[in-house]
Amino acid sequence: MQDKDGFIWLDGHWLPWRDAKVHVLTHTLHYGYGCFEGLRAYATPAGPAIFRLAEHLKRLEDSAHILAIELPFERAALAAACRQAVTRNGLASGYIRPLVFLGAEKTGVDPAGAATHVMIAAWDWGAYLGQTALENGIRVRVSSYARHHPNVQMCRAKAISMYANSILAVREARRDGYDEALLLDTEGYVAEGSSENLFLVRDGELLQPETTSALDGITRRTVCTLAGELGLAARSKRITRDELYCADEVFLTGTAAEITPVIEVDRRKIGNGRPGPLTRQLQQAFFACVRGEDARHADWLTPV
Numbered sequence: 001m002q003d004k005d006g007f008i009w010l011d012g013h014w015l016p017w018r019d020a021k022v023h024v025l026t027h028t029l030h031y032g033y034g035c036f037e038g039l040r041a042y043a044t045p046a047g048p049a050i051f052r053l054a055e056h057l058k059r060l061e062d063s064a065h066i067l068a069i070e071l072p073f074e075r076a077a078l079a080a081a082c083r084q085a086v087t088r089n090g091l092a093s094g095y096i097r098p099l100v101f102l103g104a105e106k107t108g109v110d111p112a113g114a115a116t117h118v119m120i121a122a123w124d125w126g127a128y129l130g131q132t133a134l135e136n137g138i139r140v141r142v143s144s145y146a147r148h149h150p151n152v153q154m155c156r157a158k159a160i161s162m163y164a165n166s167i168l169a170v171r172e173a174r175r176d177g178y179d180e181a182l183l184l185d186t187e188g189y190v191a192e193g194s195s196e197n198l199f200l201v202r203d204g205e206l207l208q209p210e211t212t213s214a215l216d217g218i219t220r221r222t223v224c225t226l227a228g229e230l231g232l233a234a235r236s237k238r239i240t241r242d243e244l245y246c247a248d249e250v251f252l253t254g255t256a257a258e259i260t261p262v263i264e265v266d267r268r269k270i271g272n273g274r275p276g277p278l279t280r281q282l283q284q285a286f287f288a289c290v291r292g293e294d295a296r297h298a299d300w301l302t303p304v
Ligand SMILES: Cc1[nH+]cc(COP(=O)(O)O)c(CN[C@@H](CCC(=O)O)C(=O)O)c1O
Pocket: 037, 038, 039, 166, 192, 193, 194, 195, 196, 197, 214, 215, 216, 217, 218, 219, 220, 253, 254, 255, 256, 257
């Protein structure tokens, strides 16, 4: 990823992609203390547009606030940098990664004295779990790792340190021949995927886990709104793994994953083993929104 043409925004300046480097004693490199966001820009008839930019930047601000990191840039500056990351890299669509990290000014666990840095990069990133995943669905396993208790990692923050748990889970799943991992919370209830939220459909009802131990996903919120417009309320409840096994439909949501159907959990076929009709309806509604084809949600798109 480092050897490519393009430009990256670092601390208010645009650098050639290959020159956007940090020192090996960068505090976040050692201790994983920082936060980030993931956004997508989509091609629309009016040109590239970023999906729910304000919500993502608000969550970045919340994440930094939760970690007691003072952001050195206002939201408007970050929004402008996100837009320019798309245009300066000549992207018709792509993935945008803002990252807040602590510098090499201080070593040792306590970061006091380390400067706060902000990076924004954008690149072309297709279907996160593979194009066939969106079409045909994926096979997942419940991880042997639990998702964090909120007093271990505060789950409202999209903190970098959360992702060691995600990496352990997804590597275990793929080692065992699955596409993705589902994590339970410390009490054994379904929390979320390694980097996605989860929904299930049972007897015509749309259900989702409580977000106590999960990231409050923006795609999750989008799906709740779109489901409401289809006359379906998304109900949050504690969900057990065997409720997943007996669901009629299961799907994952995320900026990178978009809306990915799940056709099997722990070698139990979900429904008829193919993406379900409500999953398909929500996929179609979601992609209509992100591609600027649904005027009701034009406000979710920020032209670059
Ligand atoms: C743990 C987790 N839970 C839920 C979500 C869904 O949140 P949202 O994107 O706001 O709907 C994501 C996003 N995962 C990001 C990181 C992916 C990566 O591999 O990096 C993403 O989808 O951009 C998570 O990382």
